[in-house]
Amino acid sequence: xxxxxLDYFLASAQIRNKDALQIHWSHAANSKHNITEALEGPSHxxxxxxxxxxxxxxxxxxxxxxxxDSDITLQEWLEEVMAHSKGIKLDFKSLxxxxxxxxxxxxxxxxLKSPVWINADILPGPRGKATPLDPQIFLGAVxxxxxxxxxxxxxxxxxxxDTDNPGYSWDMxxxxxxxxxxxxxxxxxxxxxxxxxxxxxxxxxxxRQSDRYTLTVWTGxxxxxxxxxxxxxxxxxxxxxxxxxxxxxxRSEFIIASGExx
Numbered sequence: 012x013x014x015x016x017l018d019y020f021l022a023s024a025q026i027r028n029k030d031a032l033q034i035h036w037s038h039a040a041n042s043k044h045n046i047t048e049a050l051e052g053p054s055h056x057x058x059x060x061x062x063x064x065x066x067x068x069x070x071x072x073x074x075x076x077x078x079x080d081s082d083i084t085l086q087e088w089l090e091e092v093m094a095h096s097k098g099i100k101l102d103f104k105s106l107x108x109x110x111x112x113x114x115x116x117x118x119x120x121x122x123l124k125s126p127v128w129i130n131a132d133i134l135p136g137p138r139g140k141a142t143p144l145d146p147q148i149f150l151g152a153v154x155x156x157x158x159x160x161x162x163x164x165x166x167x168x169x170x171x172x173d174t175d176n177p178g179y180s181w182d183m184x185x186x187x188x189x190x191x192x193x194x195x196x197x198x199x200x201x202x203x204x205x206x207x208x209x210x211x212x213x214x215x216x217x218x219r220q221s222d223r224y225t226l227t228v229w230t231g232x233x234x235x236x237x238x239x240x241x242x243x244x245x246x247x248x249x250x251x252x253x254x255x256x257x258x259x260x261x262r263s264e265f266i267i268a269s270g271e272x273x
Contacts, residue, residue: 012158014161016031016056020098031253031255037057046083057100061074061101062074070111076104099128101128101129103144127157130201137168139169154196160196163200166187170203178206188217194223198221199225199226211244226253238268
């Protein structure tokens with residue numbers, strides 16, 4: 012099944028056409044305050060992180076490492092978003108949280124009408140230091156969910172200023188394709204903007220392996236790259252196949268650089 016995210020927002024007149032650059036993102040909606048702010052804001056998609064609480068009662072909570080507690084559980088968070096038309100992206104930071112979170116999600120699938128993305132870094136990538144989640148265990152736990160759920164499957168990465176940073180290698184993209192080839196779900200690959208110039212051939216090949224595949228371009232807080240590095244991707248691929256999860260200032264700069272400002 013192909014990604015229906017843009018179809019949803021187009022049908023509800025939240026975007027003008029099937030151009031993934033129009034999608035706006037909210038991040039780290041990991042508290043009651045932040046999810047309320049995101050639901051009231053202009054973003055189409057809301058991202059939040061899931062961990063198991065570090066003490067009793069053990070249950071999935073909205074938090075990003077190194078935090079171990081939160082003022083909102085996944086169950087409470089889902090109750091908040093179900094009443095709105097925002098899409099959600101759930102970023103799993105530990106395998107421990109996956110199975111109990113899927114139980115909670117299964118209870119509300121019928122009420123979640125907007126796009127649902129499930130994200131995890133499942134393979135080691137360029138200079139990645141974090142330990143990825145085991146792809147077989149992760150996909151085994153989430154694979155039975157509705158086929159219109161988008162799997163956002165990435166690599167762990169690193170980036171260092173004032174040095175040559177390696178991109179996504181052929182071995183990395185081929186391993187990812189091996190993992191994703193037999194999946195029934197649409198898959199988006201989160202790719203780090205600062206590594207895209209040196210990865211064009213590899214990611215071009217990866218996207219061509221299936222019409223279920225898209226890219227989601229993201230950037231680290233301290234990453235430094237010219238937005239012009241993204242233009243070859245904008246020109247080469249259908250505009251429905253690359254999402255740009257960038258800060259508003261960079262997103263606006265990129266639109267101007269692409270000559271599409273209106």
